[in-house]
Amino acid sequence: MDLGLKDKVVLVTAGSRGLGRAVATEYAREGAKVMLASRNEQELAKTAREIAAETGSQVEFVAADLSKRDAVDAVYAKVGERFGRLDVLVTNAGGPPAGTFDNFEDDVWEQTFQANLLNVVRLVRGALPYFRQVGGGRIVNITSTSIKQPIEGLILSNTFRAGINALAKSLSVELAPEGILVNTVAPGRIATDRITELDGLRAAATGLTQDDVRVGNERQIPIGRYGTPDEFARTAVFLGSYANTYVTGQAVLIDGGMVRAL
Ligand SMILES: NC(=O)c1ccc[n+]([C@@H]2O[C@H](COP(=O)([O-])OP(=O)(O)OC[C@H]3O[C@@H](n4cnc5c(N)ncnc54)[C@H](OP(=O)(O)O)[C@@H]3O)[C@@H](O)[C@H]2O)c1
Incomplete structure (x- = not known):
């Protein structure tokens, strides 16, 4: 299948590590040109160099704290x-x-609103003039399975991811007439630094070892293991590709079957 991404330009925020990096790499493998944005410039430069070396695609980067309007x-x-x-x-x-x-007091709620919901609003606002110039576009929002089933001990994430999901659904309706498709991808437990951090917190809170926490989590996943960033990226990139011409307003869980809800 041709994903129709050759020479397309893709912006991946929080793209230096983990899921963002994997998604950016998959786009570059498909011949797209990529712009990465996150805070640590050295890490961005290294990631951009490595993706370009692996794929031969043009990979640019910009250091930005995306919780801030000026940075967007x-x-x-x-x-x-x-x-x-x-x-x-x-x-x-x-x-x-x-x-x-x-x-959490108000200050943390407000900071998380800026970093995890208003950032998406601002990013979409910035993308639309470009999409309108070329007569279409694709938006993929990375959220969490908490959009379907809230996760214990992650109240901030649970709240703001649901907001992104509702925003994406509304946008999919408003933007479809302009050829702009909007979808959400929801990772369950994909092995990245973030998951290592969360497993570490759980181990510290329960007295279990980190390995025990992981094994316990893996038992909840029908496929029986954490996903890899590449597995996550392949689904995300299909939805955000030009082979996808009819799926919009959907939230796809990439979780090895972990969430039991219909
Ligand atoms: N991995 C999973 O299975 C999973 C499950 C559910 C939800 N998620 C969510 O998916 C997202 C990505 O997860 P991940 O596992 O890839 O995390 P990760 O490996 O920790 O990577 C996080 C990325 O975000 C960037 N970042 C952090 N704060 C930023 C800011 N203010 N402005 C710009 N960039 C920023 C980091 O770079 P800098 O630090 O240099 O800015 C890095 O590139 C997270 O929101 C995570 O909570 C992941």
Whole structure:
């Protein structure tokens, strides 16, 4: 299947590590040109170099804290300067702090709103003029299986991911007439630094070893193991490709069957 991505331009936020990096790599393998954005410039430069070396595609980067409006503007200035067009937006961000209701005052709620929901609004706003210039586009939002089944001890994530999902569904209706398809991908337990961190927190809280925590989690997954970032990326990239011409407004769980809800 031809994904129709050759020479398309893709912006992947939070793209230096983990899921964002894997998605960016998969786009580059398909011949797309990629812009990565996250905070640590050295890490971005290294990731961009490695993806370009593996795939032969053009990979650019811009250091930006995407919880800030100015930083989102700077990302689009760089997209304009380097590529002058945009065909696909992948919204991704660092995971919010773990905790329960009693752990957080307004300041943390507000910061998480900026970093994990308003960032998506701002990123979409910045992408639309580019999409309208070329007469279409693709948006893929990376969220979590918590959009279907809230996860214990992650109240901030549970709240704001649901907001992204509702935003994406609304956008899919508003933007379909313009040829812009909007979908959400929801990772369950894909082996990245974030999952190592969450397993570590669980181990510290329960007195179990980190391996025990992982084995316990794997028992909840019908496929019997954590997913790999590449497995996650293949589904995300299909939805955000030009082979996808009829799927929009959907949230696809990439979780090895972990969530039991219909
Ligand atoms: N892995 C999973 O199975 C899983 C499951 C459910 C949900 N998720 C969610 O999916 C997202 C990606 O997860 P991951 O596992 O890939 O995490 P990760 O390996 O920890 O990578 C996080 C990425 O986000 C970037 N980042 C963090 N804060 C940022 C900010 N303010 N502005 C710009 N970039 C920022 C990081 O780079 P810098 O630190 O340099 O900025 C890094 O590139 C997270 O929101 C996570 O909670 C993941």
